[in-house]
Amino acid sequence: xxxxxxxxxxxxxxxxxxxxxxxxxxxxxxxxxxxxxxxxxxxxxxxxxxxxxxxxxxxxxxxxxxxxxxxxxxxxxxxxxxxxxxxxxxxxxxxxxxxxxxxxxxxxxxxxx
Amino acid sequence: xxxxxxxxxxxxxxxxxxxxxxxxxxxxxxxxxxxxxxxxxxxxxxxxxxxxxxxxxxxxxxxxxxxxxxxxxxxxxxxxxxxxxxxxxxxxxxxxxxxxxxxxxxxxxxxxxx
Numbered sequence: 001x002x003x004x005x006x007x008x009x010x011x012x013x014x015x016x017x018x019x020x021x022x023x024x025x026x027x028x029x030x031x032x033x034x035x036x037x038x039x040x041x042x043x044x045x046x047x048x049x050x051x052x053x054x055x056x057x058x059x060x061x062x063x064x065x066x067x068x069x070x071x072x073x074x075x076x077x078x079x080x081x082x083x084x085x086x087x088x089x090x091x092x093x094x095x096x097x098x099x100x101x102x103x104x105x106x107x108x109x110x111x112x113x
Numbered sequence: 114x115x116x117x118x119x120x121x122x123x124x125x126x127x128x129x130x131x132x133x134x135x136x137x138x139x140x141x142x143x144x145x146x147x148x149x150x151x152x153x154x155x156x157x158x159x160x161x162x163x164x165x166x167x168x169x170x171x172x173x174x175x176x177x178x179x180x181x182x183x184x185x186x187x188x189x190x191x192x193x194x195x196x197x198x199x200x201x202x203x204x205x206x207x208x209x210x211x212x213x214x215x216x217x218x219x220x221x222x223x224x225x226x227x
Contacts, residue, residue, distance in 0.1 A: 031213060035214075035215075042218065042220070043215070045214035045215070048213050048214050050213060056213065056214070059214065091156050091157070093156070093157075099204070099205065101147070102157075102159065103159065104158065105156055106155060107156050
């Protein structure tokens, strides 16, 4: 069946520009998560959504980062005024319910020049 | 911080069993042990999880010690495609007031060699 998809797969942008990254979770999964992975580093949690509950934003590194989710479907992660340190692979995951096993997408590789 | 300790790297011969250890001495009674792996340039992949009984699925087996302070992930017949970073994660599975996100440590880089 269809897994988690993310777009674009690669994004190159200039410092100071805004970017939007998209995640399509597995159909029927109520929980959606965003993580970031810098080159050679581990995964860092950013934010998660669970149903209609308020999202847990505790991992967002600054107010330049925000995310939205439409119901239990698509999510968009927005980074405003990108900085070079934002360069990383941004990974999205979904799970049937919060605390169930998470299924990850292939990620979006963001490069800020 | 991650609540687990894993060796940074391990080698395994193709076709042999790969046994990946994980220490989680501070695990709580309601925390499960999860294993994920990340093949180069891909997103992490769920492997298996367990609470206190040993578990087996089509990918691997999970052996948890009786005191639950450590566990071992077993890939019975490792192939070159099993070369990846393996993450051992402990987390609550249930609405116990903990966060829903996974906390990844540095994992074990498993290299399967021909």
